[in-house]
Amino acid sequence: MTDKPFSHDEDNRFSARVGRYARTSVSMANIAATLAGGKLSNNPDDKQVRAQDVKKILGSLRGPLMKVAQLLATIPEALPPEYAQELAQLQSNAPPMGWPFVRRRMVTELGANWQSNFTDFSKSAVAAASLGQVHKATLASGETLACKLQYPDMASVIAADVSQLTLLLSLFEKYDKSVNTTLVIEEITQRLNEELDYKREAVNTRLYGDMLAKEKAVHVPTIHDELSTGRLLTSQWMDGKPILSFKDATIEQRNEIALNLFRAWYVPFYHYGVIHGDPHLGNYSIREDNSINLLDYGCIRIFPPEFVKGVIDLYSGLSNDDRDLIVHAFETWGFTGLSNEIIDTLTLWARFLYGPLLENKKRIIGKAKGGIYGRELAREVHHKLREHGGITIPREFVFMDRAALGLGSVFIHLQAEINWHELFHSLIQDFSLEKLAARQNALLAKYNLTR
Numbered sequence: 001m002t003d004k005p006f007s008h009d010e011d012n013r014f015s016a017r018v019g020r021y022a023r024t025s026v027s028m029a030n031i032a033a034t035l036a037g038g039k040l041s042n043n044p045d046d047k048q049v050r051a052q053d054v055k056k057i058l059g060s061l062r063g064p065l066m067k068v069a070q071l072l073a074t075i076p077e078a079l080p081p082e083y084a085q086e087l088a089q090l091q092s093n094a095p096p097m098g099w100p101f102v103r104r105r106m107v108t109e110l111g112a113n114w115q116s117n118f119t120d121f122s123k124s125a126v127a128a129a130s131l132g133q134v135h136k137a138t139l140a141s142g143e144t145l146a147c148k149l150q151y152p153d154m155a156s157v158i159a160a161d162v163s164q165l166t167l168l169l170s171l172f173e174k175y176d177k178s179v180n181t182t183l184v185i186e187e188i189t190q191r192l193n194e195e196l197d198y199k200r201e202a203v204n205t206r207l208y209g210d211m212l213a214k215e216k217a218v219h220v221p222t223i224h225d226e227l228s229t230g231r232l233l234t235s236q237w238m239d240g241k242p243i244l245s246f247k248d249a250t251i252e253q254r255n256e257i258a259l260n261l262f263r264a265w266y267v268p269f270y271h272y273g274v275i276h277g278d279p280h281l282g283n284y285s286i287r288e289d290n291s292i293n294l295l296d297y298g299c300i301r302i303f304p305p306e307f308v309k310g311v312i313d314l315y316s317g318l319s320n321d322d323r324d325l326i327v328h329a330f331e332t333w334g335f336t337g338l339s340n341e342i343i344d345t346l347t348l349w350a351r352f353l354y355g356p357l358l359e360n361k362k363r364i365i366g367k368a369k370g371g372i373y374g375r376e377l378a379r380e381v382h383h384k385l386r387e388h389g390g391i392t393i394p395r396e397f398v399f400m401d402r403a404a405l406g407l408g409s410v411f412i413h414l415q416a417e418i419n420w421h422e423l424f425h426s427l428i429q430d431f432s433l434e435k436l437a438a439r440q441n442a443l444l445a446k447y448n449l450t451r
Contacts, residue, residue: 258411334395
C-alpha cells in the first residue's frame with residue numbers, strides 16, 4: 001500500500017461542511033414539519049403518508065445520511081414502524097463521478113502516471129454507492145481488479161450528516177419516546193468514519209481472509225497494496241451472480257447458498273467475535289459452485305468475548321425458559337434499568353429472532369411482510385416499549401441486530417429450508433469464553449486492531 005497518509009481532517013473542510021449543512025438543513029426543516037403534522041393525527045393511513053414524505057426527503061439527499069436512514073430501518077426498536085417500513089426502501093446508490101473527475105482523483109491517489117499501472121481501466125463505474133464507486137481494471141499479467149475510489153470531501157459530508165442525523169432522531173424522539181438513540185448515533189458515527197479509511201478496510205479484508213481460511217465455500221478478495229491508498233482500495237475482482245437471481249433455483253441449490261452465507265457471517269462471530277456489519281445484497285455474490293464471494297469490509301464490528309457469550313446465554317435462556325439467564329444476557333449486551341415489562345417486550349423480540357434456532361427441524365426462516373422481516377412484530381414491540389417508558393439501545397446491539405435481520409431477509413428471499421438449530425449448534429458446540437478471547441487477541445495483535 002502506498003505511503004500517502006490518511007487523515008479525516010484532510011477532507012473535512014469547513015466550506016464542504018457548510019455546503020452540506022445548507023442542503024440538509026432545509027430537508028430537516030421539512031421533516032420536522034412533516035412529523036409535527038403527523039402528531040396531530042392518529043390515523044394509520046395519515047401516518048403512512050407522512051412516512052412516505054420523509055422517505056422522499058431523505059432520498060433526495062443521497063450520501064451517508066440516506067445510508068444511515070436505511071440502516072436505522074433495520075433496527076425495529078429505533079423508529080416508529082411506519083417510518084421503518086418506508087426508509088427500508090431507500091436505495092443508497094449515488095450518481096457516479098464522471099471520467100474527468102475520476103481521472104483527477106486517480107492522479108491524486110497514484111500520481112500523474114497512474115494509468116501505466118493498468119492495461120485497461122473502465123471509464124464508467126461498474127458500481128456506485130454512498131461513499132465511493134468501483135471501476136474494473138486489468139493488470140499486464142491479465143489479472144482483473146476492482147478499484148474502489150472514494151468520493152471527495154466525504155469526511156465533511158459525514159460530519160454534516162451526523163449532525164443532521166442527531167437532529168432527525170431527536171425529532172422522532174420528541175414525538176415518540178419509546179427509544180433513546182444516543183448510543184446508536186455514537187455507534188453509527190464511529191463505523192461511518194472507519195469506512196472512510198480504506199487502509200483500515202484493507203486490514204479488515206486480510207483479517208477476514210484469516211478467519212475464513214478454512215471455509216472453502218467462502219471467498220475473500222486479496223488486496224493490492226501497491227495500488228491502494230487511504231481513499232483508493234484495489235483488490236482482486238471476483239466474478240459472481242447476484243443472490244436474488246437464485247430465487248427460482250432448485251431447493252438444494254438455494255439451501256447450499258443459504259448455508260454458505262450463514263457460515264460466512266457467523267463463523268467469524270462465534271469463533272472470533274467479529275461480524276460483517278453490512279449484509280447488503282450487493283456485498284456478496286454467488287459462484288457457479290454455489291460458494292460465496294464476500295465483499296466490502298469497510299464496516300465490521302469487533303465485540304468483546306462476553307458479548308458473544310451473551311448471545312449464546314440468551315439462546316440457552318430462551319430454550320430453558322430461564323428468565324434470570326435471559327436478563328443476564330440483556331445486561332451483558334448493555335441494556336440497563338430493565339423493568340419486568342421491558343424485559344418481557346425484549347424477550348418477545350428475542351424469541352422472534354431466535355425462533356429458527358430454537359426448533360430442531362428443517363424450516364424456512366419466515367415471511368417478510370411489507371418488505372420488512374419482522375415488520376408486524378416490530379410494530380408491537382415498538383408500541384410496548386413506548387407504553388412502558390422506553391429503553392436506551394446499547395451501541396454493541398446495533399450491528400448485531402442489523403446482521404440478523406439482514407441475513408434473515410435474504411434467507412426469506414431464497415426460501416431456504418434448513419435445520420438452523422443444527423447449524424447453530426455446529427458453531428457453538430465447542431464454545432469457550434477463554435478460547436474465543438485467546439483467538440481474538442491473537443488476531444487483533446497481528447493486525448494492530450482494537451475493539
